[in-house]
Each structure stands twice: as structure tokens, then as C-alpha cells.
Amino acid sequence: MLVVTSRAASFGKEDKSGVRDMPFFQAHIPAERYTADQRAAMADAFTQALAEGFALPVDDRFVVISEHGADGLFIHPTYGDMQRSDGAIIVRVVIPETRPRSEKRKFLNAIVTRLGQKVGIAPDDVFITLIPIPRENFSFGRGFSPFDPGD
Incomplete structure (x- = not known):
């Protein structure tokens, strides 16, 4: 598993207190299919997509990339009229529920x-789910959410 993290307090849309939200990526990939350099390039691709889709800076990121064997990653090869290869991946992105559809479309495409561009993964091989959650469900550490208005 590759985990890439950095500063959280300066990322995303600011609220009234100046705190910013930040999406979280989970990529599920076939074991031994991608090199360490390719996995790092995936993390770079995800954060560049944040900049393009959501106008966020690329210097902060939270990305987890997990490898799965054939007994742990099951991706239908043609569902949705796709032609997936053995390099197909699943990407889950937890995002604040406040993002408009227009930004989500741009983000998915990015x-x-x-x-x-960075890894050579075909468009049909990228299955993405966006998981919108309330901002107060994000905690960057210390066991609290800077977005929680309290009771």
C-alpha cells in the first residue's frame, strides 16, 4: 500500500474561518501490474485532477493506493459498454457534498x-466513484473536524 500525505490545512474551499476542505483518494489496482514509479504518477495524476476539476492546489494530497490479487479485485470487463483490460482500476474519491455537478464532471474527466498521460491507463480502465459527504465528517487529525459547527 502506498500512502501519500502532506499539509491539510491549506487545501480546498475555505469556509468562513479560513479552513479548507480536501478530497481523499483510494485507488484499488491489480497487484504487480504497476511499478512504484507508476503508482507515484497515479498520485500525481489525482492531485493534478483536483487542480483542474476543483481549482485546488496540488501541493497537498491524501492518496491511498492498494494492490489486490486476482482473488481480491473483481472488475466486470465490459459493464457500461467498456472494454477493460487486466490493468483496470477502481478509484474512490471522498469529496465534500458541496461540489456542484459541473465541477464533478470536469474532475472525472481530468x-x-x-x-x-502519466501512467498510460486507458479511459475504459478507470472506474470512478465520487462519495460526497458532509464537510463536518472530515478530520485532518487530532480527533476533531474544523468544519463541525457544534450542537
Whole structure:
């Protein structure tokens, strides 16, 4: 598993207190299919997609990339009229529920484009789910959410 992290307090849309939100990526990939350099390039692609889709800076990121064997990653090869290869991946992105559809569309496209450019992953091989959650469900550490208005 590759975990890439950095500063959280300066990322995303600011609220009234100046605190910013930040998406969290989880990529599930076939074991031994991608090199360490390619996995690092995936993390770079994800954060570049944040900049393009959500106008966020690329210097902060939270990305987890997990490898799965054939007995732990099951991706339908043609669902949705796709032609997936053995290099297909699943990407989950937890985002604040406040993002508009127009930004989400741009973001989805940017993920696929950047993965293609940086890693050579075909568009049909990228299955993405965006998981919108309330901002107060994000904690950057210390066991509290800077977005929680209290009871």
C-alpha cells in the first residue's frame, strides 16, 4: 500500500474561518501490474485532477493506493459498454457534498485524462466513484473536524 500525505490545512474551499476542505483518494489496482514509479504518477495524476476539476492546489494530497490479487479485485470487463483490460482500476474519491455537478464532471474527466498521460491507463480502465459527504465528517487529525459547527 502506498500512502501519500502532506499539509491539510491549506487545501480546498475555505469556509468562513479560513479552513479548507480536501478530497481523499483510494485507488484499488491489480497487484504487480504497476511499478512504484507508476503508482507515484497515479498520485500525481489525482492531485493534478483536483487542480483542474476543483481549482485546488496540488501541493497537498491524501492518496491511498492498494494492490489486490486476482482473488481480491473483481472488475466486470465490459459493464457500461467498456472494454477493460487486466490493468483496470477502481478509484474512490471522498469529496465534500458541496461540489456542484459541473465541477464533478470536469474532475472525472481530468482524472481519466491525467491517468492516461502519466501512467498510460486507458479511459475504459478507470472506474470512478465520487462519495460526497458532509464537510463536518472530515478530520485532518487530532480527533476533531474544523468544519463541525457544534450542537
